[in-house]
Amino acid sequence: MLAASISQIEYKDKWVRAIILPLMLSLQLYLDYSEDFWDWKLAYCIGADILTAILVWELIRTVVLLLDRYYPWQNGFLKRLLLQLLITVPVCLVLIIGITWTTYTFIVTPHDPNLWLYFYKIDLPVIVILLCMLNFIYVSLYFYRFHEQQSITLPSILTDLTEQKHVRKPKTETNRLMIKSGKKELILDMSEVAGAFVTDGICWVVTTEGKKLVVDCSLDYLEEALKTGNFFRANRQLILSRMLVKSIHSDTYGKIKVVLKEGSGVSGEIFVSRTKAAEFRKWIKVDIAFQG
Structure with missing residues (x-):
């Protein structure tokens, strides 16, 4: 029971997303957009970036929850961490590159080679770092909630067992x-x-x-x-x-x-x-x- 309750951690991450997601988007806007004027293409690109960030976050969160269920941290910290990174980082990169390719091909000037050069030299390393940071945020959240839940659950389990010991009686x-x-x-x-x-x-x-x-x-x-x-x-x-x-x-x-x-x-x-x-x-x- 205890092992089951510990492995099924409930991530209370709404406040984390509310803080980290705007910071990530602000960094990306600072790196990618220096225009002083607005048009529909710029608005589309910014909207696509916001949507991509939300999708990436939800994708990482989904993978983390699935791994918690089918390959919990109790199986080995390094193995679980490596498996989580090997799944989330490549999958998210495929998603990001796919959306970026769509944007560059159909919205932005398609024949500008500097766009892809800038993307691979500047954006991509930053994106990989941010993906790793998101993973480590959930690792930290897991062990924080693990400690918090253990301190609440274990005394509760011991109390239940004590009560059952006193309540359990022969039939009279x-x-x-x-x-x-x-x-x-x-x-x-x-x-x-x-x-x-x-x-x-x-x-x-x-x-x-x-x-x-x-x-x-x-x-x-x-x-x-x-x-x-x-x-x-x-x-x-x-x-x-x-x-x-x-x-x-x-x-x-x-x-x-x-x-x-x-x-x-x-x-x-x-x-x-x-x-x-x-x-x-x-x-x-x-x-x-x-x-x-």
């Missing part, structure tokens, strides 16, 4: 729990669930009958569904209900030792940390006599 219907076990979806009444635990990376649900069911989810995933007040997350490996607890004992450093009932599917002893001890005592209430 009133007092029922729906969990996936292999290719089956199990539907258990909450009263049938005694607890859940993880061992060797496998998550198990324990029923009140002592059955252990392998489920395709994490303990964190189950914890969200079992927040009914009847279950307690004792540690990273175990969620238990009161029916699993046989007795509890105070231990060193403020910890609590919990003895689990035999035959419940999760027998043995576990320890509740000092940070969770007060919460555990509140949860267990007076169901079991606290032994000091």
